[in-house]
Amino acid sequence: MNETLGKITCPICGESADLRRCGRGARTWYWVCQCGKITPNLAGGQAWIMEHGRIFGREPPDPDDPAKDPVEDEQVPKGGWLDW
Numbered sequence: 145m146n147e148t149l150g151k152i153t154c155p156i157c158g159e160s161a162d163l164r165r166c167g168r169g170a171r172t173w174y175w176v177c178q179c180g181k182i183t184p185n186l187a188g189g190q191a192w193i194m195e196h197g198r199i200f201g202r203e204p205p206d207p208d209d210p211a212k213d214p215v216e217d218e219q220v221p222k223g224g225w226l227d228w
């Protein structure tokens with residue numbers, strides 16, 4: 145049994161489903177609900193999960209995950225952007 149890492153609303157039954165990942169190696173996300181275990185294992189389906197899922201704590205603890213959010217918090221300089 146894999147750890148539940150987030151929640152996603154199942155587009156089939158509309159229930160809030162547990163979002164999990166397949167074991168290490170395969171990084172495929174899937175969800176489990178009354179429809180069963182749903183694994184949209186190609187890139188399009190995985191992207192859909194990332195778009196619609198709510199991952200606990202933003203990212204699961206997986207330091208070598210290449211799918212890190214590239215958006216960093218920008219440092220606002222002292223006095224703000226307009227202070228020049």
Ligand SMILES: [Zn+2]
Pocket residue numbers: 154155156157158159161177178179180
């Ligand atoms: Zn469902």
